[in-house]
Amino acid sequence: MAPSFSEGHALMYDELNLKSGNKVLEVGVGTGISLKHYPANVIVDAIDASEPMLKEAQENIEEGVGADIRLQCMDAHHLEFDNDSFDCSIIAHAIAVVADPDMVLKEMIRVTKPKGRIVIVNHYKEHPGILERIWNPIRKRLGLGRQIDLFQIIENNGLELLKSKNVNRISSKLLVCKIP
Numbered sequence: 001m002a003p004s005f006s007e008g009h010a011l012m013y014d015e016l017n018l019k020s021g022n023k024v025l026e027v028g029v030g031t032g033i034s035l036k037h038y039p040a041n042v043i044v045d046a047i048d049a050s051e052p053m054l055k056e057a058q059e060n061i062e063e064g065v066g067a068d069i070r071l072q073c074m075d076a077h078h079l080e081f082d083n084d085s086f087d088c089s090i091i092a093h094a095i096a097v098v099a100d101p102d103m104v105l106k107e108m109i110r111v112t113k114p115k116g117r118i119v120i121v122n123h124y125k126e127h128p129g130i131l132e133r134i135w136n137p138i139r140k141r142l143g144l145g146r147q148i149d150l151f152q153i154i155e156n157n158g159l160e161l162l163k164s165k166n167v168n169r170i171s172s173k174l175l176v177c178k179i180p
């Protein structure tokens with residue numbers, strides 16, 4: 001699936017406005033196919049609930065990345081970080097996979113500093129048609145999650161939406177939000 005996600009993966013870190021020494025949280029890092037796009041000299045805590053995914057992510061890191069990336073096995077619903085630990089945070093193709101997207105977003109807001117950015121990349125279809133309804137069960141089986149209203153959970157959590165951009169061949173949104 002990597003080529004289907006590559007456009008969003010290549011663009012999403014730019015939206016974090018990262019500076020040298022910034023601390024970033026990445027939730028649901030998976031096999032780490034996006035990690036090569038991180039700029040150098042940022043410090044990343046990348047978490048996932050799956051040990052086999054993290055093992056592959058470690059192999060991708062060993063192939064060469066510029067950032068200082070630490071991998072940890074962790075449930076996104078209960079982030080084991082103090083409040084305001086990160087300058088910004090990111091979740092790509094995982095918000096619709098977790099059991100409770102709202103709880104995960106609240107956790108990301110808790111551990112990210114006020115005024116920090118949260119970037120969400122995910123499959124999104126405003127008006128799902130017949131093809132989408134056929135494709136949805138397949139998406140679930142592939143581990144890509146269900147259709148959720150990204151804009152609603154952003155609004156419900158009081159985030160300011162700075163940018164919404166269409167990315168990827170599989171109709172995804174790249175959403176840039178700011179914590180008040």
Ligand SMILES: C[S@@+](CC[C@H](N)C(=O)[O-])C[C@H]1O[C@@H](n2cnc3c(N)ncnc32)[C@H](O)[C@@H]1O
Nearest residue numbers: 028029030048049050053075076092093094098
């Ligand atoms: C479709 S993959 C996306 C991987 C990667 N972010 C990407 O864009 O290629 C979704 C990831 O979310 C992880 N995940 C699902 N539920 C989780 C949870 N509760 N806590 C942490 N990670 C979770 C899965 O293990 C999987 O690696």
